Amino acid sequence: MADYEYWHRVKIFSMVSSYSIRWLILLCLLVFVPLVRAEEASSTRKQADRLFFTKVRPLLAAKCLGCHGDDEKKLKGDLDLRTRDAALKGGESGAAIVPGNAGKSLLHLAVTWKDEELQMPPKERNRLTADEVVLIRQWIDAGAPWPTKADPAWSSDDPNAVTVKTSGGLSANWTNRKYKPEDLWGYQPAMRPDVPWGATSPDAQTKKYQAINAFIMRKLNKAGFAPAPLADRRTLIRRLTYDLTGLPPTPAQLHAFLNDKSADAYEKLVDRLLASPRYGERMAQHWLDVVRYADTAGFSNDYDRPHAWRYRDYVIRAFNNDKPFDQFITEQIAGDELFDAERKDRELLIASGFLRMGPWEHTGMSVAAITRQQFLDDVTEGVGRTFLATGMSCFKCHDHKFDPLPTRDYYRMQAVFAPIEFADRKVAWLKSENTKAVKPFTDRIRRLQKDQGLELIVPEGATAKEREEGSLGVKKVKRKRGQILQRLVKADQPLAFSVQSKSGQKIQILKGGSLESPGEMVGSGILSAMVRTYNEDEHCALADRLVPETKENRRTALAKWIASGDNPRTARVMVNRIWQMHFGRGIVETANDFGVMGKKPSHPQLLDWLAHQFVDDGWSVKRMHKRIVMSQAYRRSSQHPAMSQIREKDPSNALLAYFSPRRLTAEEIRDSMLAMSGELNLEMGGLPARPEINLEVAMQPRHIMGSVGPAYQPNRTPAQRNRRTIYVMRIRTLLDPMLEVFNKPGPDVSCERRDQSNVTTQVFALFNGQNSYDRALAMAARLEEQTDEAEKQVNRAFAFALGRYPTPKERQRCLDHLAKMTRHHQNTKPVRVDPPKFIVRTMVEEMTGLNFSWREELDVYQNYVQDLKPWDVKPATRALADLCLVLMNANEFVYVY
Numbered sequence: 001m002a003d004y005e006y007w008h009r010v011k012i013f014s015m016v017s018s019y020s021i022r023w024l025i026l027l028c029l030l031v032f033v034p035l036v037r038a039e040e041a042s043s044t045r046k047q048a049d050r051l052f053f054t055k056v057r058p059l060l061a062a063k064c065l066g067c068h069g070d071d072e073k074k075l076k077g078d079l080d081l082r083t084r085d086a087a088l089k090g091g092e093s094g095a096a097i098v099p100g101n102a103g104k105s106l107l108h109l110a111v112t113w114k115d116e117e118l119q120m121p122p123k124e125r126n127r128l129t130a131d132e133v134v135l136i137r138q139w140i141d142a143g144a145p146w147p148t149k150a151d152p153a154w155s156s157d158d159p160n161a162v163t164v165k166t167s168g169g170l171s172a173n174w175t176n177r178k179y180k181p182e183d184l185w186g187y188q189p190a191m192r193p194d195v196p197w198g199a200t201s202p203d204a205q206t207k208k209y210q211a212i213n214a215f216i217m218r219k220l221n222k223a224g225f226a227p228a229p230l231a232d233r234r235t236l237i238r239r240l241t242y243d244l245t246g247l248p249p250t251p252a253q254l255h256a257f258l259n260d261k262s263a264d265a266y267e268k269l270v271d272r273l274l275a276s277p278r279y280g281e282r283m284a285q286h287w288l289d290v291v292r293y294a295d296t297a298g299f300s301n302d303y304d305r306p307h308a309w310r311y312r313d314y315v316i317r318a319f320n321n322d323k324p325f326d327q328f329i330t331e332q333i334a335g336d337e338l339f340d341a342e343r344k345d346r347e348l349l350i351a352s353g354f355l356r357m358g359p360w361e362h363t364g365m366s367v368a369a370i371t372r373q374q375f376l377d378d379v380t381e382g383v384g385r386t387f388l389a390t391g392m393s394c395f396k397c398h399d400h401k402f403d404p405l406p407t408r409d410y411y412r413m414q415a416v417f418a419p420i421e422f423a424d425r426k427v428a429w430l431k432s433e434n435t436k437a438v439k440p441f442t443d444r445i446r447r448l449q450k451d452q453g454l455e456l457i458v459p460e461g462a463t464a465k466e467r468e469e470g471s472l473g474v475k476k477v478k479r480k481r482g483q484i485l486q487r488l489v490k491a492d493q494p495l496a497f498s499v500q501s502k503s504g505q506k507i508q509i510l511k512g513g514s515l516e517s518p519g520e521m522v523g524s525g526i527l528s529a530m531v532r533t534y535n536e537d538e539h540c541a542l543a544d545r546l547v548p549e550t551k552e553n554r555r556t557a558l559a560k561w562i563a564s565g566d567n568p569r570t571a572r573v574m575v576n577r578i579w580q581m582h583f584g585r586g587i588v589e590t591a592n593d594f595g596v597m598g599k600k601p602s603h604p605q606l607l608d609w610l611a612h613q614f615v616d617d618g619w620s621v622k623r624m625h626k627r628i629v630m631s632q633a634y635r636r637s638s639q640h641p642a643m644s645q646i647r648e649k650d651p652s653n654a655l656l657a658y659f660s661p662r663r664l665t666a667e668e669i670r671d672s673m674l675a676m677s678g679e680l681n682l683e684m685g686g687l688p689a690r691p692e693i694n695l696e697v698a699m700q701p702r703h704i705m706g707s708v709g710p711a712y713q714p715n716r717t718p719a720q721r722n723r724r725t726i727y728v729m730r731i732r733t734l735l736d737p738m739l740e741v742f743n744k745p746g747p748d749v750s751c752e753r754r755d756q757s758n759v760t761t762q763v764f765a766l767f768n769g770q771n772s773y774d775r776a777l778a779m780a781a782r783l784e785e786q787t788d789e790a791e792k793q794v795n796r797a798f799a800f801a802l803g804r805y806p807t808p809k810e811r812q813r814c815l816d817h818l819a820k821m822t823r824h825h826q827n828t829k830p831v832r833v834d835p836p837k838f839i840v841r842t843m844v845e846e847m848t849g850l851n852f853s854w855r856e857e858l859d860v861y862q863n864y865v866q867d868l869k870p871w872d873v874k875p876a877t878r879a880l881a882d883l884c885l886v887l888m889n890a891n892e893f894v895y896v897y
Contacts (some may be wrong), residue, residue, distance in 0.1 A: 002155070003027040005245070014632050015169070016864050020601040025695060028359065038486060038735060040447050043315070043595050044142065045142075045143075045145065045150070047142075047157075048139065048142035048143060048145045049145050049147045049151065050151070050711065051135065051138065051142070051861070052139055052144075052145055052146060052147060053147055053401075054379055054402060054597065055139075055497065056135060056136065056139045056595060057107070057797055058842055059128070059132055059135065059136070059724065060081055060305045060834060063120075063121050063126060063128060064081050064120070064121070065082065067121075067220075068081040068082075068091075068384055068707075069081050069082040069577075072146050075092040077092045077093060078091040078092050079091030079092070081096065081107075083817045084144065084146035085144070087144075087146075088108070090106070091415065093106055093118070093829045093832065094106060095559040097140055097144045097472065098140070099140065099143045099144040100140070100141060100142075100143050101141070101657070102136070102137040102138075102141050102146075105140050105144075106118065106553060107120075107136065107140070108133075108136055108137055110130045110139055111132075111133050112121055112133055113127060116138040117696060118674055123758070124647070127651045128779040129651070129654075131654060136414035143153070143430075150657055155176075155177045155178045156178045156179055156183075156240070157176055157510075158178075158180045160180070160181055160441035161178035161179060161180055161181075162178060162179060162184070163176055163177070163178055163179075163364065164179060164184065164187070164404035164529050165528070165529075166404050166405075166406050166409065166528040166529050167406055167408045167409055167412065168255060168396070169285055169399040169406045169407070169408075169527040170399050170406070170407055170408075173297055175319055175400045175406075175407070175781060177246075177404075177594075179404065180883075182600070183596045184404070185404075185569065185600065185601065186389070186403065186569060186594035186595060186598075187429075187530055187568055189566070190496065190566055190568060190571065190572055190607075190608040190611045190612060191608055192608065192609065192612045193608055193609055194603040195211045195214050195215070195609065196214050196215060196217075197214050199217040199218035199221055200213055200214045200217045201212050201216075202307075206775065208630070209626075209627060209631055210631070210632070211609065212606065212627065212628065212631035212632075212633055213609075213631050213633050214630040215603055215605060215606035216314045216603070216606070216631075216632075216633045216655075216656050219297075219603065219655050220655055220656075220657055220661065223649065223650065223655055224641070224656060225642075225646060225649075225657045226492045226641075226657075227632070227633075227636055227656075227657055228636045228637045228638075228639065228640040228641070228657060228658035228659070228660070228772070228782075229636070229637050229641075230632065230636060230637065231635060231636060231637040231638070231659065231897075232634050232637075233257065233258055234254070234258065234657070234803060235255070235637070235638075235897055236266065236635060237249050237253070237257045237258075237803075237897075238254075238506075238803050238896065239472040239659075239896050239897065240269065240270065240629060241253070241273060242664070242668060242896050243282075243581065243582055243629070243896075244270075244273040244274060244276070244278075244279055244282060244625065244629070245273055245278035245279055245281075245282050245670050246275055246281065246282035246285060246665075246671060246673065246677075246724075246726075247668075247675055248668060248672050248675060249522040249803060250675075250798065251796075251803075254799075254803055256819070257269055259336075261876035265400060266630075266635075267630065269638075270626055270629055270630060271626075274622050274625060274626065275319055277684060278682075279319065279320060279748050280315075280317065280318070280319040280320030280321075281316055281588065281623075281684070281724055281726045283315075283316075283319035284315045284316045284319060284619070285665070285667055285726055286313065286351035286577065286581060287315050287319075288312065288315065288726075289387055289713060289750075289751040289752075289754070290357075290359045290385070290386055290577075290592070290748045290750050290751065290752065291354055291381070291382065291748055291750070292357050292358055292748060292749065292751075293311070293352055293730065293731050293747060294307070294308070294357075294359070294731070294732050294747035295308050295309065295688050295729050295731065296731050296732050297359060297360060297361050298359030298360070298361065298732035298733065298747075298748060299359055299360075299361040299732075300361065300363065300703075300704065301361055301363065301705050302702075302704060302731065302732055302733045303483075303484065303487055304484070304487055304488055304499055304801060305425065306487060306488055306490055307490075307491070307495050307496060307497045308353065308357075308497050309356070309685075309686065309687060309688055309727075310350045310427075310433065310496055310497065311350055311351070311353035311354065311497060312351070312726075312727075313432075313433060313684075313685040313686070314350045314351055314353075316684070316685070316726070317347075317432060319621060322620055322621060322622040322623075323619065324374040324619040325563075325574055325614070325618045325619040325620075325621055326333070326563035326564075326565075327563075327619070328562040328572075328619075329387055329559055329570070330346055330556070330559040330563055331347075331351035331352070331556050331562065332351050332352060332354035332355075333349035333352070333354070333355070333383065333387075333562070333619045334352065334553075334555035334556040334559045334560060334777055335347075335348035335349060335350070335557070336348065336349055336352045336423075336425070336498055336499055336500055336501070337501065337552065337553055337556045338556060341618060346427045346428065346430065346496075347430065348656070349425045349427050349498045350427060350496045350497075350498065351497045351498060351830040352498050352499050352681060353497040353498050353499075354382075354870065355379050355380065355382075355417070355499050356379075356422065356497060356499060357608060358375075358378040358379070358382055358748075359378075359732060359748050360375055360378065360475070360748075362373065362882060363705060365620045365752035368516060370515065372505075373510075373515055375420075376414050376417055376418070376507075377393065377396065377513075379417050379420070380392050380410065380413055380417060381393050381632055382750070383413075383417075383562075385750045385752075386415070386529070386750065387562050387569075387570055387573065388470065388530075388562065388569045388570065388573065388594075389569060389572075389573045389576075389588075389590075389592050389593055389594040389595075389598070390403075390527070390569070390593070390595065391592070391595070392410055392413070392581070393411070394595075395407050395410050397444060397511075397512045397513035400595075402595065402596040402597050403529075403596050405527060405595075406528070408509060408520075408522060409525065409527050409528055409529075410525070410526060411507050411508070411509045412507075412522045412523065412525030412526070413523045413524075413525065413526060413527065413564075414507055415507035415522055415523060415524040415525070415554075416525075416547055416554045416557075416558045417553075417554075417555065418503070418504075418505040418506070418507050418524075418832060419499070419501040419502060419503055419504065419505070419552075419554065420499045420500075420502055420503075420555075421500055421502045421895075422499060423498055423499055423500040424490075424495040424496065424497060424498065425495065425496045425500070426494065426495060426496075427494055427495065427496040427498075428494050429494050432669060432685075433685060433686070434683065434684060434685035434686030435686060436684050436686065436689060436807055437687045437720070438491055438492050438686075439492060441488075441491055441492075442488075442489055442491050442492040444859070445485055445488045445489045445491070446489060447859075448485055449482070449485050449486075449586060450487065452478055452482075452485075453473060453838075453844075453856060453857030453858075453859055454473045454477060454478055454481065454676070454854055454856055454857075455857075456470050456471055456852070456853075456854050456856045457470075457840065457853060457854055457855055458470065458645065458851075459853075466850070469845055469848050469850055469852065470845075470850075470852035470853075470854075472845065472847070473843060473845040473852040473854075474852065474854050476707060477707050477708065477841075477843070477854065479707075480704060480705075480707035481707075481710060482707060483644075484704075484709070484710065484881045491687065493641055501552060501554075501555075506521060507521070507522055508520060508521050508522065522556075522871055523547075523549055524547035524548070524554050525547055526561055528560060530567065530568055531546075536659040546558075547561075548563050556777050565615040567593060567781065569826075571611035571612075571614045571615050571619075571788050572588075572594070572607055572608070572611045573594065574614065574621070574624075575590070575607070575610040575611050575614050575624055576588050576591055576607065577591055578621065578624050578625060578628065579610070579628060580753060582628050582629060582634055583634070583656065583659075583660065584626075584660050584662045585605050585753065587601045587602055587604075587606060587610075588600070588601050588602075588752075589602075589608045590608065590752065591752040591753055592750055592752035593752075602654045602850075603702060604790070610624070610627070613627065628739050633656050635659075635735060636656075636657075636658055636870065637658060637659060637760065638658055638659045638660065638897045639658065640657055640658040643658070646658070659897075661895050661896060661897045662755050662756065662895065662896050663742075663758075663894055663896075664742075664894055664896065665742070665743070665744070665754055666725070666738070666739040666740075666741075666742035666743060666744035667724075667739070667744065668744055669766070669894065670725050670738065670771075671724050671725055672893070673771075673775040673779075673888055674722050674775060675800075676775070676779050676800040676801055676884075677776075677778035677779040677782060678779070678782040678887070679718060679722045679775070679778050679867075680722060681719050681720075681722050681724075681773070682721045682722070682723075682724065683723060685727070686727070686728075687729070688727060688728060689715060689717045689720060689721060689723040689727050689728050689729065690712070690714045690720075690721065690728070690729050690771075691715070691721045691722065691728055691736075691813040692714045692721060692771065692774075692867070693714070693736045693737065693771075694736075694737045694738070694739065694769070694770070695735070695770075695835075695836075697736075697737055698712040698714075699712075699836070699839055702733060702734055706846070707843075708732070708841060708843060710856070711856060711858060712731075712734060713858055713859070713860040713861065714860065715860070716860050716863065716864055716865060717865045718865060725739070728806060730747055732746070732747055732748060737765065738765050738769060738771055741759070741761045741762050741765045742762060742765070743755040743756060743757055762806045763889075766875055766888065766889050766894075767885065767889050772888060772889075773881070773885060774867045774868070775884075775888065776867075776881040776882070776884040776885035776888060777868050777869070777870065777873065777877070777878070777884075778867065778868050778877075779797070779800065779866075779881070779884040779886050780873075780877050780880035780881040780883075781868055781873060781877060783796055783797060783880060783884075784876075784880065786876060790815055790818055791811065791815065793819070793880060794806060794811055794814045794815060794883070795811070795882055797814075797880075797883060797887055798810070798887065801884070801887035801888060801890070801893050802887065802890065802892050802893055814883055816878050817878075817882070817883060817886075818880060818883060821878070821879035821882045821883075822875055822876050824879070825875035825876075825878040825879050826860045827873045830869075830870035830871045830878070831871075832869075832871045833869075834866075835858075835861045835864055835866065837857070837861055837862060838855050838856060838857050838858055839855075839856050839858060840853055840854070840855055841853065841854055841855075841856055877881055
């Protein structure tokens with residue numbers, strides 16, 4: 001209480017001592033009631049502020065800002081929801097919020113979906129849950145506060161709130177902050193729950209792989225939902241084959257499964273797919289998303305990393321060999337520390353390339369201390385996100401606003417990586433590695449080193465000075481090109497993109513995350529809030545002791561803690577990622593964030609049960625896949641007899657009453673089209689492939705520091721170009737438009753879960769794109785090789801694309817279309833288009849400000865083998881290609897049901 005307020009009350013009491021008790025009561029009411037109300041109002045405002053910052057703001061960011069704020073030049077409905085003022089101003093329909101009155105607020109009306117003309121977000125799958133709608137209403141009714149910063153003193157007022165022992169925050173308020181127990185689920189040990197067998201059929205307990213269904217059924221029963229029936233066999237083999245291999249089943253595989261009448265036919269299919277080498281490629285797709293794999297470094301130079309592919313192939317081998325996941329963790333974090341030259345376990349040096357997967361560069365204009373700190377921040381964040389589902393950067397500058405994660409722990413964990421130095425380690429080629437493309441590649445690079453194919457273009461009438469300045473500009477281009485080639489030519493040296501422990505750098509807490517504000521020195525340690533599983537009383541001391549202070553074996557100690565069955569996070573995080581691969585989202589929807597601001601588990605006991613089984617099964621990823629895909633929950637139909645009622649009560653299908661369809665990923669679309677056309681090259685591993693991409697994008701100038709990078713050129717032959725997308729070159733500053741438009745993530749930020757947008761540009765890419773037509777034409781030629789009967793061609797086209805034969809009506813419509821298009825192509829002669837042999841570039845010389853131009857020879861295109869083209873085939877083949885293209889654009893092809 002303020003001094004003035006205290007003495008004000010004392011003075012009033014002395015004045016009323018001679019008055020009647022009635023006046024005393026009246027004065028008490030006049031004075032004290034407003035004070036109580038003021039305190040209540042302050043508390044309510046504080047709660048409303050916290051509600052916005054912890055719940056509403058993340059909702060707006062996840063569900064609204066994509067159309068109403070991320071790009072201010074493309075605001076839908078002219079509505080900007082980035083600030084309170086903008087929301088009050090509103091858009092074309094008026095103010096989005098009316099503070100204190102949710103009933104009159106368009107934002108609240110939109111998220112309820114009660115008005116058919118105003119439903120936001122517009123897609124059913126993105127619709128807010130009933131609980132989220134309540135949060136929006138409560139926030140608006142509370143006055144729609146919009147704090148821009150979290151209050152560090154916020155502490156839960158829940159009567160059951162608890163404090164968490166940590167290594168200590170930067171303030172006493174933070175250290176003693178209280179948390180709701182349910183918000184700490186990710187910090188608690190994973191207790192093994194009993195399987196609720198009573199929720200399912202009486203004989204379920206005697207059957208294998210039914211425990212998952214028991215957990216699912218318990219929630220469905222409580223909600224009063226019956227599950228959808230099991231999917232038919234044709235649907236199941238397509239779903240399962242895509243989920244475990246990323247490819248469609250072949251007609252032969254489909255036929256064999258449909259005609260296998262044995263009781264264990266489905267289980268045999270599961271085992272066959274898990275044993276396929278395609279399985280490791282499919283698993284690696286998600287893992288490389290998470291760790292931000294790329295074949296180039298990014299930033300202003302985006303230099304090639306000519307040996308990064310060895311890490312990619314290590315990941316594929318690890319999943320194919322079902323390497324225990326705890327070993328997989330340890331090898332990536334500390335492989336170089338575990339390396340023993342006598343045992344010749346060379347793969348360990350390749351595995352630790354994980355620590356360098358993020359974008360990084362150091363140039364002559366960089367400050368070494370800054371780029372070094374950027375790496376330490378990057379690797380700390382990468383390890384936290386990947387293995388612990390913890391955003392480490394959230395407590396780099398200050399104690400975490402919502403989780404029991406002090407800044408001190410951020411720098412203690414960073415100290416584990418302080419001895420790291422970059423190293424391209426000599427590691428002889430492994431027998432399992434594919435190196436056959438290395439020599440042809442480096443032979444080409446050496447030819448380019450001798451003659452880069454760059455020639456100054458001298459304008460007619462140019463003066464001697466202009467010639468000289470143009471020559472100076474081209475020399476700079478050649479010098480930068482030489483630096484690029486010098487890196488690439490090392491591809492034939494057996495090196496691993498790796499690290500080693502050398503430096504003795506000391507780590508200090510950086511105030512505000514700034515190198516200019518160093519603070520307390522810290523030693524190596526782990527996240528103290530997560531050591532609660534070891535010893536409640538002395539957890540902080542133990543957190544320090546788990547990691548040695550010597551520069552050797554720090555990362556080994558950290559990796560062993562992360563990979564421990566006692567760690568409350570690691571097993572949960574991985575089984576959640578595996579679950580997400582099969583159901584489209586994890587039991588925890590935010591797979592990279594198990595903190596307070598992340599989503600809570602939809603089935604927490606199931607998550608814990610799976611985590612325990614994962615550890616008990618020896619950290620076997622394949623066995624976890626099998627448990628999940630053998631469950632009835634996975635094998636259900638995507639159609640439910642009472643779909644309208646289910647969607648009304650559970651719009652996001654969180655209870656899994658039916659199987660949620662998913663769109664194929666960008667890689668699956670490309671690989672499937674190649675498989676259908678018969679062009680897919682299943683060769684594994686080795687140097688990255690360079691497929692054809694949109695020619696305009698390939699030829700556009702790609703800026704590098706002080707110059708322009710070489711034009712993108714694909715591999716010379718179709719066999720080299722048409723490998724699986726997992727082996728395609730990942731260039732950080734040049735993304736394939738075909739893959740990007742279908743939501744392939746960029747490699748700079750860890751991707752926990754692929755987006756599934758539905759935008760017009762996807763139509764242009766899939767129906768009008770050159771790649772799609774080339775695949776359709778090749779597929780048509782393949783069909784003609786197999787049969788010359790139009791009806792059989794139509795049947796096989798459907799079998800390749802959709803895994804079924806057409807109905808009689810579909811078949812007749814296709815035959816009619818073929819006849820019509822054949823007549824069209826007989827009257828339309830295609831125009832031949834050859835690939836370019838050179839390109840002309842123009843640039844401004846930075847020293848003189850004058851333009852100069854040069855010709856760049858495209859060496860690959862000098863002896864290029866094109867895919868099959870329209871002018872190579874007859875009109876009937878082009879007509880059949882048109883039909884194949886239509887099938888490649890069918891929902892039934894693009895979606896897994």
